[in-house]
Amino acid sequence: MSGSENNPDQPEQAHKDLGQILTELEKNSDGQSLPPVEKWNPDFCGDxxxxxxxxxxxxxxxxxxxxxxxxxxxSTVLKKEDDKYFLVTPVEKLGIRVEDAPFLVIRMQVKDTADGPLITFEDNCDNQIILTEDNPIWVEHDSKTGEPSPYIMVRRNLHALIHRNVFYELVERAEERVIDEQKHLGVISAGEFFSLGTI
Incomplete structure (x- = not known):
């Protein structure tokens, strides 16, 4: 008998299948707006x-x-607390594992406006993300290989990894700018300069 069976304070392993969760989600979704997961605080039900x-x-x-x-x-009921991810409904909170980022940007579009370019990304869950000060882009580098991993904020502390092909498109649009005596390569969107890295 395992220790978890003897410990009443430890949540049981979650056995709910996706069909049950789907039923709960469809009851609480209008099919148009994102569910208010930030207002849902049910008890943790396990992983x-x-x-x-x-x-x-x-x-x-x-x-x-x-x-x-x-x-x-x-994906509409994903929630991140500290470094942990959960699927949340009004009645349950289930832990899941995310290898890197919960979303993946798969394409981008640039629109020229009277106020300058506007860069919009689309991820694998049909989220449309406009590159702005509220939804910034940043690049992290692997400490061993130096390989860049670019990200953009999607919503509510959730971010997306930008696919390598899309990142190459960004780099092709990039321009140089000196910030704090350091030369950066970056793109402009919504009137802001977003660095892709120093050169």
């Missing part, structure tokens, strides 16, 4: 066997979830 891979794919009990409609719906 479930759900992993969001670095390539943006969702895997449940070791198998990929092939139905994009489900992935998109579950």
């Amino acid at each position: 479930m066997e759900l992993v969001i891979k670095r390539d943006g794919s969702w895997h449940y009990q070791g198998s990929p979830i092939g139905r994009q409609r489900l992935v998109k719906l579950f």
